[in-house]
Each structure stands twice: as structure tokens, then as C-alpha cells.
Amino acid sequence: MILPIVAYGAPVLREVSQDITPDYPDLQKLLDNMWETMYASSGVGLAAPQINKPIRLFVVDSEQIINNLEEDEENLYPGDHGIKQVFINAKIVETEGDDWAYNEGCLSIPKIREDVYRPEKVKIKYLDENFQPHVRTFHGITARVIFHEYDHIEGKLFIDYLKPLKKRMIKGKLEDISKGKIRVDYKMVFPK
Template sequence: MILPIVAYGHPVLRKVAEDITPEYPNLKELIANMWETMYGSNGVGIAAPQINKAIRLFVIDSEQIIHNLEEDEKNDYPGDEGVKEVFINAHIVETGGKEWAYNEGCLSIPKVREDVNRAETVTLSYVDENFTPHVRTFTGVTARVILHEYDHIDGVLFIDHLKPLKRRMLKSKLEDITKGKIRVDYKMTFPK
């Protein structure tokens, strides 16, 4: 089932999400709905706070980015084959490499795209949908998508990484999103 995505200004987007246990109600169904919602809105990742759940859960599919790159662009992301994975109770172990800029957007902040600097690599500890523990290092575009979704479970948005002047320039667009004065081709929930 495709779920509505909460829009900028909704308080759940600013909460630090809680770890969950395998007994979390209807977890498999929730994960399936998150995949469907992400693909239905042409996203490459979605975090539980974006569907109004303040839990440490996100899904990403960076394979679709990597597979759609031109051959010469693939050289820009050596070692990044992309992943399609569920991340539960994720916590950053470390980030590394050079920071690099990439134009990001967010399903909760539609029609706003900006260059954001992020670390080249991220090492995460997390459990998958079967609660099997992992500690893995990701690089390139995959690391970026993970860091973007990880920010969501920490109550951070990609626009928080922008310089103050750039954020001020976006103020009216962000206000329009909060007021529901935008059109998107996926379901959204706007703050009251």
C-alpha cells in the first residue's frame, strides 16, 4: 500500500527516532509499504519519519542510480555497485574520505534541490529486516543516500546542511510546502 509522505514542517521530521525490536507491530507489512511508497514516488530512499513513524528504519535502492549512470560517470563512483537494502536501528560508526557535493532532493521537501556536501564513506551498524546484525562500510552515491536517510532518523533534513543565506532564499518555497501549496504526483500529508 502506498502511504502518504509527510511534508516539510511536520513535527515528526524533527524527532530523533527510536530503536525498535523484532516485535514491532506489522513490521514486514510496514517495510513492504515503504518500498511501494518509495518506488511510487520515484524515490531512491525513504525513512520511517517520512511516513509519520518516529522509528529508526529506512530503505534505500541506490542500484537504480548506479545502473542509470553513463559509462564514463560510473568511474566517478569506484567500488559503488549500489544496494537495495533495509536498515533498522542504524547508528553511524564513522564517516570518512573527502566531502563532496551532490545535488539532493527529498520526497518531504518536493521541488527543492540543492548541492549538499557529505562524506565519501559511511560505516554503519544496523540490523536488516530479519534482525541480523551488520557493520558495513558504504561509499559514493550509496553512502550519500544512506547519510540522507540516516539524517531523517536523527531529525535532520538535507536543507539543514545548506549555508544560512541559501536557506533564507528557500524560505518562501518551504512555507508553500508547509501550507500544501504545491503539486506532486504522490500522496502527501501536510502539517495542520
């Protein structure tokens, strides 16, 4: 089932999410719905707060990005083959490498894209959908998507990384989003 995406301004997007346990109700159904919602919205990642659930859960499919690179872009992310992965109760262990810019967007903040600087690599510990523990290091565009989704479970948004002038320049657009004065081709729910 395709779920509505929570728009900028909703309090859940600013909450630090809670860990879940294996007995979380209907977890597999929730995961199926999150994947379906993400793909229906043309996303490459989706965090539970974006569907109004303040839990430490997100999904990432960076394979889509890697598989759709143009021929002249194939060397942009060497060694990054992309992933399709569920992250439960994730915690960043360490980051490394130089910060690099990428033009990020967010399903909860539609029609706004800005360059955000993030480290090259992220080491993260997490549970998969079977609650099996993992500690892995990701790099390239996959690390980028993980950083972005991880921020959601920490109550952060990509716009928090923008310089004050950029934030002032997009303030009106953000207000329009929070008031529902925007049209998108996926289901959204706006703050009241």
C-alpha cells in the same frame, strides 16, 4: 499499499526516532509498504519518519542510481555497485574521506534541490529486516543516500546543511510546502 509522504513542517521530521524490537507490529507489511511508497514516489530511499512513524527504520535502493548512469558517468562512483537494503536501529560508527558535493532532494521537501557536502564513506551498524546485525562501510552514492536517510531518523533534513543565504533564498518555497501549496505526483500529507 502506497502511503502518504509527510511534508516539510511536520513535527515528526524533527524528532529523533526510537529503536524498534523484532516484535514491532506488522513490520514486514510496513517494509513492503515503504518499498512500494518509495518506488511510487520515484525515490531511492525512504525513512519511517517520512511516513509519520518516529522509528529508526529506513530503506535504500541505490542500485537504481548506479544502473541508470549514462555512459560518460560510469566512472563517477568506482566500486559502488549500489544496494537494496533495509536499515533498522542504525547507528553511524564513523565517517571518512573528503566531503563532496551532490545535488540532493527529498520526497518530504519536493521541488527543492541543493548541493550538500558529505563525507565519501560511512561505517554504519544496523539490523537487517530479519534483525541480523551488520557493520558495513559504504562509499560513493550509496553512502550519500544512507547519510540522507540516516539524517531523517535523527530529526535532520538536507536543508540543515545549507549556508544561511541559501536557506533565506528557499524560505518562501519551504513555507509553501508546509502550507500544502505545491503539487506533486505522489501522495503527501501536509502539516495542519
